[in-house]
Amino acid sequence: MEESQKQRDNLILIGFMGTGKSAAGSLLAEKLKRKFIDLDQLIEENSGSSIAAIFEEQGEEHFRELESETLNKLIKAGAANLVIATGGGIVLREENRKLLKTLGKVILLTATLPEIIIRTSGDRSRPLLDSEDRLETIRVMLETRKPFYREHDYCFDTTGKDLESICAEIISALRLQ
Ligand code: S3P
Numbered sequence: 001m002e003e004s005q006k007q008r009d010n011l012i013l014i015g016f017m018g019t020g021k022s023a024a025g026s027l028l029a030e031k032l033k034r035k036f037i038d039l040d041q042l043i044e045e046n047s048g049s050s051i052a053a054i055f056e057e058q059g060e061e062h063f064r065e066l067e068s069e070t071l072n073k074l075i076k077a078g079a080a081n082l083v084i085a086t087g088g089g090i091v092l093r094e095e096n097r098k099l100l101k102t103l104g105k106v107i108l109l110t111a112t113l114p115e116i117i118i119r120t121s122g123d124r125s126r127p128l129l130d131s132e133d134r135l136e137t138i139r140v141m142l143e144t145r146k147p148f149y150r151e152h153d154y155c156f157d158t159t160g161k162d163l164e165s166i167c168a169e170i171i172s173a174l175r176l177q
Contacts, residue, residue, distance in 0.1 A: 008104050008105065009080050009081045009104060010079060010080060010081065010082045010083070010084055010103050010104030010105070011025075011028065011032075011034075011082070011083045011084070011104060011105055011107060011170075011174075012084045012086060012100050012103055012104050012105065012106050012107060013025045013028075013083070013084065013085045013086065013107050013109055014086050014088075014090065014091055014100065014106055014107070014108050014109070014149065014152065015088065015108050015109035015110060015111075015149065016088045016110070016111070016116060016141070016142055016145065016149070017088040017116065017120055017126055017128075017129065017138075018111060018115070018116040018119035018120040019088075019109040019110055019111045019116070019158055020109055020111070020119075020158045020163065020166060021085040021086065021088075021109055022038050022040075022085045023163055024085075024109065024158070024163050024166045024167060024170075025038070025083050025084070025085035026038070026083075026085070027163045027164070027167050028083050028167045028170060028171070029082075029083035031167055031171065031177075032083065032171070032176055032177070034081055034082060034083050035081070035082050035083070036082070036083045036084075036085070037074075037079075037082050037083070037084045037085070038084075038085045039067065039070055039071075039084060039085065039086045039087060039090070040085075040086075040087045042070055043063075043066050043067065043070055043087075046066075046070065047066060050125070051063070051087075051125065051126075051127065052124075052125060052126075052127050054066065055127035055128075056127065060089075060128075064089070064092065064093055064096075067086075067087060067089075067090050067093075067096060068093060068095055068096055068099065071090075071096060071099040071100065071103065072099065074103060075099060075102055075103060079103065082104075084103070084104070086100070088145075089128070089145075091145070091148040091149055091151070092145070092148055097148070097151050101151070105153045105154065105174070106151065106152045106153050106154075107152065107153065107154045107155075107156065107170065107174075108149055108152035108154065108155040108156070109155075109156055109158050109166070110149075110155060110156070110157050110158065110159075111157065111158050111159045112159045113135075113138065113139060113142060115158075115159045115160070116138055116142070117134065117135055117138060120134075120138070121134075128141070154170070154173060154174065156169055156170060156173075
């Protein structure tokens with residue numbers, strides 16, 4: 001099988017912060033007996049810094065660079081048969097959107113604004129949400145990013161759903177079992 005064809009076997013979760021990419025991705029991997037990779041976690045391990053520290057010390061552009069580098073490394077390593085959860089802003093770069101398509105099936109998770117507010121409340125690990133008016137910050141970011149999330153193969157709304165139902169929906173729609 002061609003290297004590029006093998007890489008189509010990966011399942012890649014994209015979506016705004018708080019849409020459940022990491023939690024659903026990890027459960028999905030467990031159910032499908034696949035390896036799970038959380039891209040943010042991989043970036044933290046490779047750089048030896050937390051996401052918050054990277055943003056604070058080197059800035060968002062540098063973090064976006066690390067996201068691209070990590071995707072390229074996965075492709076070069078012939079990553080296959082994985083479930084990969086990405087950070088919410090990975091789609092901002094055109095380069096990354098292309099790399100995601102090369103890696104596998106792109107699955108968008110969505111949730112309503114109120115649900116995202118609830119799910120991300122009290123969380124201090126997301127530097128982009130560190131603002132006085134979280135609701136307005138999230139509302140504007142969601143609107144700005146809308147066009148970038150359009151490039152996906154599948155889309156699932158996670159609003160009001162638990163992880164089990166989200167995984168069941170994905171498995172059924174993609175005929176994975
Ligand atoms: C970001 C989302 C975060 C993380 C970083 C930036 C974003 O990941 O990559 O804080 O730009 O939306 P999660 O979507 O997993 O929170």
